[in-house]
Amino acid sequence: xxxxxxxxxxxxxxxxxxxxxxxxxxxxxxxxxxxxxxxxxxxxxxxxxxxxxxxxxxxxxxxxxxxxxxxxxxxxxxxxxxxxxxxxxxxxxxxxxxxxxxxxxxxxxxxxxxxxxxxxxxxxxxxxxxxxxxxxxxxxxxxxxxxxxxxxxxxxxxxxxxxxxxxxxxxxxxxxxxxxxxxxxxxxxxxxxxxxxxxxxxxxxxxxxxxxxxxxxxxxxxxxxxxxxxxxxxxxxxxxxxxxxxxxxxxxxxxxxxxxxxxxxxxxxxxxxxxxxxxxxxxxxxxxxxxxxxxxxxxxxxxxxxxxxxxxxxxxxxxxxxxxxxxxxxxxxxxxx
Ligand code: NAI
Numbered sequence: 001x002x003x004x005x006x007x008x009x010x011x012x013x014x015x016x017x018x019x020x021x022x023x024x025x026x027x028x029x030x031x032x033x034x035x036x037x038x039x040x041x042x043x044x045x046x047x048x049x050x051x052x053x054x055x056x057x058x059x060x061x062x063x064x065x066x067x068x069x070x071x072x073x074x075x076x077x078x079x080x081x082x083x084x085x086x087x088x089x090x091x092x093x094x095x096x097x098x099x100x101x102x103x104x105x106x107x108x109x110x111x112x113x114x115x116x117x118x119x120x121x122x123x124x125x126x127x128x129x130x131x132x133x134x135x136x137x138x139x140x141x142x143x144x145x146x147x148x149x150x151x152x153x154x155x156x157x158x159x160x161x162x163x164x165x166x167x168x169x170x171x172x173x174x175x176x177x178x179x180x181x182x183x184x185x186x187x188x189x190x191x192x193x194x195x196x197x198x199x200x201x202x203x204x205x206x207x208x209x210x211x212x213x214x215x216x217x218x219x220x221x222x223x224x225x226x227x228x229x230x231x232x233x234x235x236x237x238x239x240x241x242x243x244x245x246x247x248x249x250x251x252x253x254x255x256x257x258x259x260x261x262x263x264x265x266x267x268x269x270x271x272x273x274x275x276x277x278x279x280x281x282x283x284x285x286x287x288x289x290x291x292x293x294x295x296x297x298x299x300x301x302x303x304x305x306x307x308x309x310x311x312x313x314x315x316x317x318x319x320x321x322x323x324x325x326x327x328x329x330x331x332x333x334x335x336x337x
Contacts, residue, residue, distance in 0.1 A: 005290050008060040008067035009036040010257075013043060014264025015274040016070025022276035022327040023068060023283040026302070029331040030295040032287055037064060041083045042072040052083035058090060061255050068286055069259040070279065073266065081128060087257065088121045093250035094148060095155040096121045096229060098261050100216075100236035100246055103277075105307035106317055113240050115219045116165070118156040119229025120184075121250055123148050126226045144180040144225065149187035155251070156223040157195040167199045167220040168192065171208045171228055184225050209235060237261050244275030244316040247282040249289075258286040272323040275314040277303055280330060302333035 009024065011017040027034055039057045046052050052072065061067045074082040087093065096119040102111055129141035156168050170188040174181035185202060192200035203211070205228050212219065212232070216239045224232060237246040243262035250257045260278030268274055280303055288296035306312045306329035313319025314326055321329075 004033040004035060005066075005292075006035045006037060006064050007286070007290075008057075008064045009038045010041050010057060010067060010069040010072075011038065012041070012070030012072045012264060014071060014073055014266050014269040016072065016264055018270075018272060018323055019260070019274050019276040019279045020068060020070040022323060022330075023279045025327055026276075026280050026299060026330050026334055027283050027287065029334045030287065030292075030299055031335070032290070032292045032295045036068075041087070043075075043080070046080055051086075052080050053086045053090065057087070061087075061091060061257065065255040066286060066289060067255070067257045068279070068283055069257050071260065071262060071264040073264040085126055085128065088250055091252055091255055091257070092122065093252040093255070093257055094120065094122045095152055095251045096233070096248060097159065097251065098229075098233040098236070098246060098248045100233075100240045102240050103245055103307055104304050105310070105313065106241035106245060108239060108241055110216055110239060112217045113236075115216060115236060116159065116163075116221045117229055117233040117236055118152065118159060118221060118223050119233060120148060120152040120225045121229075122226070124180075124226030126230075142177070142180050144183050146183060146187060149184045149225075150191060153188045153191035153223060156221055157191055157198055160198045160221045161195065165198070165221050167201065169208075169219060169222050170200070170202045171205050171222055171224045171232065172202060173205050173228075175204060181225070188223060205232075208232065212236065212239065233261055242316050243278065244314060245277045245281070247278055247285055249282060249285050256286075256289055258282040258289070273315055274323050275316050276323055276327055276330075277307070277314075280327075298334055299330075302330045302335075305333035306330045 011020045039060045041057045072083040098117040101114040123143045125142045127143040172181040174185050237243050246261045248261045284296045284299035312326045312329040
């Protein structure tokens with residue numbers, strides 16, 4: 001592929017602008033021509049627009065159908081609703097895909113980890129339906145629908161087939177939440193029957209967490225509802241080197257938003273010490289989604305090449321390189337200047 005592409009860029013806040021700028025540099029060095037349409041979301045635009053996700057952001061992503069997004073902070077326990085959750089729900093980005101695999105040069109407890117977390121992204125306990133029943137008693141509603149459960153299961157099995165994976169494991173707590181997680185499981189079982197070439201099994205979330213930290217190599221594709229997927233994808237990131245190295249993507253039927261799993265890391269924002277690898281690998285998956293497969297593979301190899309040199313490793317990986325040093329190394333490996 002060689003035509004120009006137009007992609008929305010949401011830099012985010014905290015370390016978002018610095019790491020997304022690094023990703024843009026790497027993509028440019030890959031030789032793929034992208035016109036970036038930059039739109040702002042998050043706390044900085046709330047005062048002006050009354051929402052962290054203004055219409056300009058939504059219409060940009062809808063028009064371009066693909067976006068690269070930096071992390072966006074969400075106030076805890078008060079304030080505006082998460083811009084991330086809003087984006088996923090309004091754009092119906094129902095499938096979050098978060099691969100966790102070992103990278104050369106990133107030392108971890110296990111080798112041979114290569115699993116993919118597929119997380120339902122639009123409902124469950126993230127439906128935002130909370131209210132105070134009476135002072136001292138709060139109700140938070142977990143919404144599970146047949147429609148959303150079937151389509152995320154279809155997505156997981158489809159991804160497993162496309163990527164040559166062998167097994168999908170549904171993760172649940174249906175022993176306690178018999179109706180909500182029960183419906184999620186029932187839908188997964190129905191979809192599994194229609195995909196006999198992919199094996200299917202189920203595991204209770206707490207056991208899954210324990211098994212993951214004992215031997216993550218036994219897992220292949222994990223299928224989870226929203227909250228479990230959020231938590232276990234960070235756990236899986238920790239297995240392969242932490243939040244700084246794990247990419248992510250959110251898919252709907254109409255558009256896709258690529259973003260790292262990590263947040264805005266306010267503790268290191270502005271210091272130019274953040275690891276850009278997670279968003280650079282997310283950008284590689286964006287290139288693949290655009291059909292630029294050769295360039296995507298080259299970016300992944302460039303990251304691996306850069307990480308093989310201890311001098312290019314950032315602090316979260318035990319090194320001392322800053323954001324600019326590792327970005328320079330990736331750019332050099334990708335074939336740019
Ligand atoms: P976080 O992921 O921002 O940070 C957790 C820890 O990991 C911190 O010590 C941080 O310094 C480190 N870290 C994260 N990314 C890193 C990177 N690229 N390089 C080096 N170190 C890195 O999670 P936290 O602190 O729970 O959340 C901070 C803010 O981010 C919150 O407002 C939260 O709502 C938001 N957030 C946004 C997400 C998104 O936009 N998709 C996802 C998760 C959190």
